[in-house]
Amino acid sequence: MLKVTMAGSGYDMGRAHGRACKDQIITAHKELCRFDGLSETTRRRCIDLYVERLEMAFPDLVEEMRGIAEETDLELNQVIELTLWEEIKSYSGDFKVAGACTSVAFTRTLDGLIIGKTTDIETFQRPYYILQSIQPTKGYKLLSVGKVGSTKTEIGINEKGLCVATGSALPLDKGHPGIERMTLVRAVLQYCSDVDEAIAMLSSHSFIRLGLYLLLADRTGKVCVIEKSISHQGIRLPDQRGIIFATNFYVLPSMAPFMDKSAFYYQNALERYINLTVLVESGLPKQGVKGMMNLLRNHNPIGPICAHFEELGMCSYYAYIVLPEELRLLLSDGNPCQSEFCEFRI
Secondary structure (H helix, E strand, C coil): CEEEEEEECHHHHHHHHHHHCHHHHHHHHHHHCCCCCCCHHHHHHHHHHHHHHHHHHCHHHHHHHHHHHHHHCCCHHHHHHHHHHHHHHHHHCCCCCCCCCCEEEECCCCCCCEEEEEEEEEHHHHHHEEEEEEEECCCCCEEEEEECCCCCCCEEEECCCCEEEEEEECECCCCCCCCCHHHHHHHHHHHCCCHHHHHHHHHCCCCCCCEEEEEEECCCCCEEEEEECCCCEEEECCCCCCEEEECCCCCCCCCHHHECCCCCCHHHHHHHHHHHHHHCCCCHHHHCHHHHHHHHCCCCCCCCCCCEEHHHCEEEEEEEEEEHHHCEEEEEECCCCCCCEEEEEC
């Protein structure tokens, strides 16, 4: 996985990102930002409207994209396309939601609060993941795993101990377009200090076209899962054992009607959820970090947590363990069943 340190203003951080990853950013744009069937007028309108919304909500993130553009010789709209490529493809009809991730929290272990997550993605996306050490002038320092050339965060932890882990969902509802889903995660980690502040920020913004589940945790031990569609959201809390997990569908009865069950990962998400209900009964939570590693390496024939679907071009290419109380992130760069977890700190 690519690694880069970014510090200073939004513009300065974008320039650092662009300098460190110029070749990968240019390649990613060429591969991901091909929008067949979508007119130039429609595409440009999507980008212009998004810049207006982001300028009002998080202007530093717009400046960050300007910095990336400066160092890569791309136009600003091309950098924005790298953040919005999935959303823009959804307008063109040339689209399949990618990513089928699992997130789990054990709140009561000998090792304290533990978050675990896999990144289940298509093979072509693997080179474009990036580990960022972000040290902004405005906001909190954080570690973020996101996507190259963009403002996306899929999982991260900030200096206050707030952790957010995510997974894709394909919603049916509509609403006034808001902030790109993983950019909102980045903003939460940069500007929020705990779960309550994160919930407040998430509640004040809608998404564009696509949805997420978000597992939130902070170093006080507060944990929840937010199931968020374009314009609706619901909150789940841990069970009586202090365990909670999420796969790529909406569990809450209030959110279930907004889930598009035609998503190609829907059946697999159900199978993984059922598998997790068995795994957490097997004593793994009592083993702390070791138990979470074993869970992330699970190869159950139905609903495996560590997926190897080579025939579909999708595997669990990355996995993470976060210990919010210790501000530690453990990263498996490769299939978690075959790779060691390396430690990173803010």
